[in-house]
Amino acid sequence: MxxxxxxxxxxxxxxxxxxxxxxxxxxxxxxxxxxxxxxxxxxxxxxxxxxxxxxxWFEPQRYFWLILVYMPIFTLQCIKANVDVAYRVIHPKMPIKPGIVKVKTRLKSKIGRTVLANSITMTPGTLTVDIQDEYLYIHWIKVYAEDEENATRLIVKKFEWLLIKIFE
Amino acid sequence: MRELIGLIIIGIGVAFDFFGSFGLIRLPDVYNRLQAATKGVTVGTWGILIGVCVLSGFNSLGVKALLAVILIFFTSATGSHALGRGAHKSGIKLWKKSVCDKYEEDQ
Amino acid sequence: MGIFIIILISLCFLCLIRIALGPTLADRMVAIDILGVLVVGVCALLAVKLEREFLIDISLAWVFLSFIGTIALAKYLEKKRFD
Known part of the structure; x- marks a missing residue:
């Protein structure tokens, strides 16, 4: 097989x-x-x-979620991320407040975690630095929440429910 | 008509490329530069490749351009993770106005 | 079409400036990584402009080679302390 x-x-x-x-x-x-x-x-x-x-690989609903739901959301987030980067770079005072925060994920499979890390890298203002088991360390260009729960809610929740449907 | 749409998509891609490279020059430390440059240049190159696909139509050139889009999705973001991790492990600190560093605390 | 290629090549020069200035080794590696992705775009545009199809093959190969080079440089960075 x-x-x-x-x-x-x-x-x-x-x-x-x-x-x-x-x-x-x-x-x-x-x-x-x-x-x-x-x-x-x-x-x-x-x-x-x-x-x-x-x-x-033979379950068609995974392809439905991947192509019709994940891809449009991801494209929209990419464009938003680029407008955000352009704003921060062009602005004369550079409105940045960087830091590294720690978030937790519920995904188990390796490919799921990899795609989650790549998606987080392409969303506005975040960059995955390291993965250790179920914790992700994320460099955030403007830190809105330092503690784990709020950061998880703000960063991971956008993609996690969708990737659970696709890869788990 | 198709040519015009292709050229507009390529133009948007080149503009994103410009902002990414400009961020590489202007931002203050390694992690911020990595962030701006990876996002800007990756999406800019996607724009260029999709524009090339629209210009050339459904033949060998266009299909290879779409394949390159998928490859860049996996390689570019993964490469930036590796560089960020390597920079942190080699002892480069965050910018002096940074707020918190949970990764440093956990090591 | 030609103007886009000229803009992209001047952006490659911005990356070269960062390679020359970069205070630490990691800055230079970031600039090398970005330069690799920019060259893919230049090759794809040249393939349409000159109507030579092998150039898009070069850009496909360049994606892989740039990725492997970046991973190797990151491994090298992780092992030792610089500066």
């Missing part, structure tokens, strides 16, 4: 990278055959350590 998923994924990546569909049928058959061979090689070497619970 796991090996089959890895084979499909690396085959899709190969097809996107080489793009043999420029001519009509028959497509560039040689390129596709080389892709099959290389995907088999990758599957033999890395098959064991691909995904912990591959059954998650």
């Amino acid at each position: 796991r090996r089959f998923l890895l084979f499909i994924d690396s085959m899709i990546l190969w097809l996107l990278l080489t793009w043999p569909f420029n001519q009509l049928w028959p497509y560039n058959i040689q390129s596709i055959l080389v892709g099959v061979a290389i995907s088999l090689l990758v599957t033999l070497i890395f098959g064991k350590r691909f995904s912990q619970r591959p059954i998650k």
Whole structure:
């Protein structure tokens, strides 16, 4: 199951990278055959350590939350973050008050924590510095709350409920 | 029409790139610079790549540009975490007007 | 299109200024990281402008190489104390 998923994924990546569909049928058959061979090689070497619970890949509601809900929210947050950065950089007095705060997450899986850290980095004014088990250390360009509970409410809550639905 | 939309998206991306690089010059310490530069330049490059995809249409160039967007989502933010952690571990203090440093207290 | 490429290359010079000025080693590494992402944008724009498709392949490879370089520099920074 796991090996089959890895084979499909690396085959899709190969097809996107080489793009043999420029001519009509028959497509560039040689390129596709080389892709099959290389995907088999990758599957033999890395098959064991691909995904912990591959059954998650076959649940369609995860893709619904990922594409239709997470991506628009994330794009909106990115644009807000950039307008915020532009304001702080251009303003002559530089309204910054930096500090490192500690927040707690409820996510368990490694990929979930990674995507949470990346999302926090792209939201306005925050940057993940380190992850230790369930605590994240976050550099905040303007500190609104120093204690753990309020910082968690302000920073993590925007994405956590969504990532639990996608990755847990 | 499609060309105009593509050029507008590329223009927005270049503007974000400008603010990111300007923050790299102006802000006072490593962590603030990392923050402004990572956000600005990452989203700016996404804008440029999506604009290239709109300009070229659905062919090999456009698909590769979209693939580069996904790769940059994972690599750029992860690289900035690694740099921030490395800077903190190598003993660089926060800016002198900083409020709190919970990471220092927990070490 | 040409004006965008000129602006991006002058932004690369801003990064070079930070590399020259940077008081600590970490500042220089941040500037190198940002320079890598800027070059990806320059390559993508050149691929459209010159109509050469291999340039977008270069930008894809550059994403990976810049990431690996940044991780290696961060590891190096973590092991020792500088300044």
